[in-house]
Amino acid sequence: MSLAASPGTGRGSTPTMKDVAQAAGVSVKTVSNVVNDYEFVSEATRGKVNKAIEELGYRVNVPARNLRLGYTGMISLAIPDLTMPYFAQLSSLVIEEAKKLGMRVLVEPTLYSREGEIEALHGSQRSMIDGLIYSPLELGMDDLDQLRVDYPLVVVGERIFSDQFDHVATENVEGAKHATAYLINTGCRRVAVIGTHPGEKLGSAALRLEGYRQGLEEAGLDYDPRLVAPSRMWHRIDGVNAMNSLLDQGIVPDGVVALNDMLAAGVLHSIQMHGMSVPDDISVIGFDNSDDSQYLSPSLTSISPGLKAVARLSVRVLKDRINGVQPLNTKESQHVFRKVSSSLVVRNSTRALPGNEIAV
Amino acid sequence: MSLAASPGTGRGSTPTMKDVAQAAGVSVKTVSNVVNDYEFVSEATRGKVNKAIEELGYRVNVPARNLRLGYTGMISLAIPDLTMPYFAQLSSLVIEEAKKLGMRVLVEPTLYSREGEIEALHGSQRSMIDGLIYSPLELGMDDLDQLRVDYPLVVVGERIFSDQFDHVATENVEGAKHATAYLINTGCRRVAVIGTHPGEKLGSAALRLEGYRQGLEEAGLDYDPRLVAPSRMWHRIDGVNAMNSLLDQGIVPDGVVALNDMLAAGVLHSIQMHGMSVPDDISVIGFDNSDDSQYLSPSLTSISPGLKAVARLSVRVLKDRINGVQPLNTKESQHVFRKVSSSLVVRNSTRALPGNEIAV
DNA sequence: TTGTACGCGTTATCAG
DNA sequence: CTGATAACGCGTACAA
Numbered sequence: 202m203s204l205a206a207s208p209g210t211g212r213g214s215t216p217t218m219k220d221v222a223q224a225a226g227v228s229v230k231t232v233s234n235v236v237n238d239y240e241f242v243s244e245a246t247r248g249k250v251n252k253a254i255e256e257l258g259y260r261v262n263v264p265a266r267n268l269r270l271g272y273t274g275m276i277s278l279a280i281p282d283l284t285m286p287y288f289a290q291l292s293s294l295v296i297e298e299a300k301k302l303g304m305r306v307l308v309e310p311t312l313y314s315r316e317g318e319i320e321a322l323h324g325s326q327r328s329m330i331d332g333l334i335y336s337p338l339e340l341g342m343d344d345l346d347q348l349r350v351d352y353p354l355v356v357v358g359e360r361i362f363s364d365q366f367d368h369v370a371t372e373n374v375e376g377a378k379h380a381t382a383y384l385i386n387t388g389c390r391r392v393a394v395i396g397t398h399p400g401e402k403l404g405s406a407a408l409r410l411e412g413y414r415q416g417l418e419e420a421g422l423d424y425d426p427r428l429v430a431p432s433r434m435w436h437r438i439d440g441v442n443a444m445n446s447l448l449d450q451g452i453v454p455d456g457v458v459a460l461n462d463m464l465a466a467g468v469l470h471s472i473q474m475h476g477m478s479v480p481d482d483i484s485v486i487g488f489d490n491s492d493d494s495q496y497l498s499p500s501l502t503s504i505s506p507g508l509k510a511v512a513r514l515s516v517r518v519l520k521d522r523i524n525g526v527q528p529l530n531t532k533e534s535q536h537v538f539r540k541v542s543s544s545l546v547v548r549n550s551t552r553a554l555p556g557n558e559i560a561v
Numbered sequence: 562m563s564l565a566a567s568p569g570t571g572r573g574s575t576p577t578m579k580d581v582a583q584a585a586g587v588s589v590k591t592v593s594n595v596v597n598d599y600e601f602v603s604e605a606t607r608g609k610v611n612k613a614i615e616e617l618g619y620r621v622n623v624p625a626r627n628l629r630l631g632y633t634g635m636i637s638l639a640i641p642d643l644t645m646p647y648f649a650q651l652s653s654l655v656i657e658e659a660k661k662l663g664m665r666v667l668v669e670p671t672l673y674s675r676e677g678e679i680e681a682l683h684g685s686q687r688s689m690i691d692g693l694i695y696s697p698l699e700l701g702m703d704d705l706d707q708l709r710v711d712y713p714l715v716v717v718g719e720r721i722f723s724d725q726f727d728h729v730a731t732e733n734v735e736g737a738k739h740a741t742a743y744l745i746n747t748g749c750r751r752v753a754v755i756g757t758h759p760g761e762k763l764g765s766a767a768l769r770l771e772g773y774r775q776g777l778e779e780a781g782l783d784y785d786p787r788l789v790a791p792s793r794m795w796h797r798i799d800g801v802n803a804m805n806s807l808l809d810q811g812i813v814p815d816g817v818v819a820l821n822d823m824l825a826a827g828v829l830h831s832i833q834m835h836g837m838s839v840p841d842d843i844s845v846i847g848f849d850n851s852d853d854s855q856y857l858s859p860s861l862t863s864i865s866p867g868l869k870a871v872a873r874l875s876v877r878v879l880k881d882r883i884n885g886v887q888p889l890n891t892k893e894s895q896h897v898f899r900k901v902s903s904s905l906v907v908r909n910s911t912r913a914l915p916g917n918e919i920a921v
Numbered sequence: 922t923t924g925t926a927c928g929c930g931t932t933a934t935c936a937g
Numbered sequence: 938c939t940g941a942t943a944a945c946g947c948g949t950a951c952a953a
Contacts, residue, residue: 215688215711217946228924233948241922263689264627265946268929273624275667275689283656284852289649293670296643305686307635308668310653326665328575329623329635351575437856466856473858492644496797496826498833498858577930588940593932601938625930628945 216257225253236261276519277307277330279321281338285435286491287461287508288336291357294512295334302520304331315339322347322354332519337361342403353522355515355537360404367528367537369514373408374415376504376543380458380486381416383502383545387552389456389484392417393428395443395468396435396460409460409488427452435460440467448475455483456551462487462494465501469550484551499549507541514539576617585613596621636879637667637690639681641698645795646851647821647868648696651717654872655694662880664691673794675699682707682714692879697721702763713882715875715897720764727888727897729874733768734775736864736903740818740846741776743862743905747912749816749844752777753788755803755828756795756820769820769848787812795820800827808835815843816911822847822854825861829910844911859909867901874899 222229234242235250267273278295280288296306311317318337332353337360355367384392394413398406430443459465465487472483479485490505518537521528528537582589594602595610627633638655640648656666671677678697692713697720715727744752754773758766777784790803819825825847832843839845850865878897881888888897
């Protein structure tokens with residue numbers, strides 16, 4: 202079966218419903234009925250039609266169907282960077298969930314740029330997708346009106362809050378608080394935090410920092426700004442740099458909350474370069490529980506954000522919006538706001554809780 | 562501007578060319594001309610039309626245009642697993658390249674399954690894409706006829722070779738040979754290889770193993786099957802297991818070629834668990850030069866496969882095929898076969914070459 | 922149970 | 938330079 206001349210057709214191009222109809226000696230409508238599993242078709246005709254379809258190698262033309270039906274079966278997923286484990290994971294899960302619901306996903310990395318994020322919202326693909334799952338990093342509360350779009354939209358993350366759209370968030374504050382408390386419970390007294398975004402009010406950096414503060418406060422420890430190492434980016438190199446800057450200033454914490462796992466990996470590196478040991482000298486906790494975290498040395502204790510639930514929820518909510526049904530059990534004209542709870546996965550970069558075994 | 566009632570239109574739905582034409586007092590064709598930057602349109606009408614477009618908030622309906630034009634501007638990228646750094650990186654680069662050429666990418670993880678890979682080739686999205694970049698892992702030379710598809714296809718990787726389709730490959734043999742030779746040059750005499758796929762004749766595992774053998778041979782060392790640790794999967798846990806199995810049998814190499822970086826990370830872990838040091842006791846080289854490799858401890862010497870070139874080449878070749886032009890400088894009805902050369906990135910998991918500094 | 926005819930929003934042809 | 942009008946391939950009232 203190569204390119205041109207298939208047996209039945211005179212033309213070289215791909216067969217259409219009309220061709221099938223002709224070959225089977227029925228009308229287009231009947232072919233359509235068979236293709237779409239319409240109930241009331243006699244076995245005889247169904248057989249004929251299927252045979253013709255088989256012989257001609259017919260496949261429905263999706264764009265044409267889309268044009269007719271007014272939807273495309275595609276959703277877009279806008280994320281900052283596909284090479285970050287967190288987003289790669291999220292994308293993978295979203296694709297999987299969408300597939301279960303019969304939708305396809307157009308992944309669109311916005312590459313840490315404001316224009317990229319705005320284009321994802323208002324760009325030209327607009328008409329070729331049914332909806333958008335949107336994870337902004339650059340846009341903030343000032344850009345709320347950008348988010349007023351006339352198609353189904355689910356926002357993932359914490360840079361923006363509003364009751365004007367559906368939102369799936371992770372428990373950043375609680376997660377960071379939990380991490381900080383855990384460090385303190387295992388004996389740390391000078392807990393540093395790596396990767397903050399000074400001046401930012403929302404977004405995961407700010408929320409995680411807030412959790413860190415709450416953790417300190419509940420334990421009765423003071424917040425010491427010198428133990429806070431900002432970093433705009435969250436790649437590993439940034440973790441190395443931030444931790445180096447602390448240690449090189451002679452600021453030596455006994456515990457570190459890194460705002461994601463890649464930063465944490467960098468922190469481990471930096472600590473070891475300075476001739477110290479984890480967790481004996483310094484304990485480290487990461488965020489995201491990425492695949493890597495268990496293979497760093499030492500393996501990394503990390504906050505797991507429940508990405509699978511995020512993916513499931515966002516896709517389902519979006520699908521409901523596309524179908525015009527009210528998602529989950531929200532009331533009419535109300536928007537979804539769901540937090541996905543996170544959990545602490547204990548590995549070897551932190552010391553044992555007093556009187557406990559370390560989980561591996 | 563919310564859902565319903567925009568100012569000009571009577572209907573609630575999105576405006577069409579017809580609406581614009583009406584509003585501007587011209588014909589549909591003229592609107593089309595303006596939208597598509599047709600040269601011969603008077604400034605006056607162009608102005609009128611643009612004004613109407615602006616006012617109505619008109620956007621072209623891509624599916625409709627696609628139906629008319631017969632293409633979709635979308636290509637598909639089928640890869641085994643988006644969460645593997647190698648493929649995440651490749652996807653990211655392909656998306657970027659495609660965007661430069663005005664195309665969008667549908668990423669399709671085949672999830673290590675044969676059916677997934679076959680579906681990517683023959684599945685229902687067939688009609689909504691213009692072409693496919695295909696990186697199979699399960700399909701082999703026995704499945705060559707599956708690859709005879711009637712749409713533009715570029716195969717990436719080394720599981721399948723044929724002059725029946727365009728192919729972009731990386732230099733696996735040469736890379737592994739280079740790695741092995743480097744270990745030997747830095748004093749290793751018992752070099753193990755981790756992650757082979759026994760029985761496999763093609764595919765990167767087999768090719769990299771072949772390179773390893775060539776490296777040994779050129780150095781006059783014997784091939785010792787006990788130093789070969791197979792592993793079907795290439796995640797880090799597999800590296801841990803494979804290396805453990807070697808060490809636990811009392812087989813202690815002084816150098817290891819891991820067939821990818823994740824395996825290598827596992828190998829480092831295993832070695833350290835066994836109380837040995839890298840590179841003093843055992844040197845380790847990985848494959849893929851993933852972002853992680855520089856933040857393992859010790860940082861990982863690795864073969865860099867030149868993914869950017871792979872992405873560039875595959876997208877460009879595919880685009881040429883879609884446009885019906887002969888890609889690169891191949892002759893009529895000839896297929897592209899290009900190898901992208903790899904290079905060795907030296908870090909701290911290997912010892913210094915005699916008389917040389919270690920690059921960092 | 923099946924067939925006819927029309928429209929989805931574009932672009933292309935070909936007169937004007 | 939611009940305007941009717943016919944496709945593109947499919948789904949669907951409506952009729953038979």
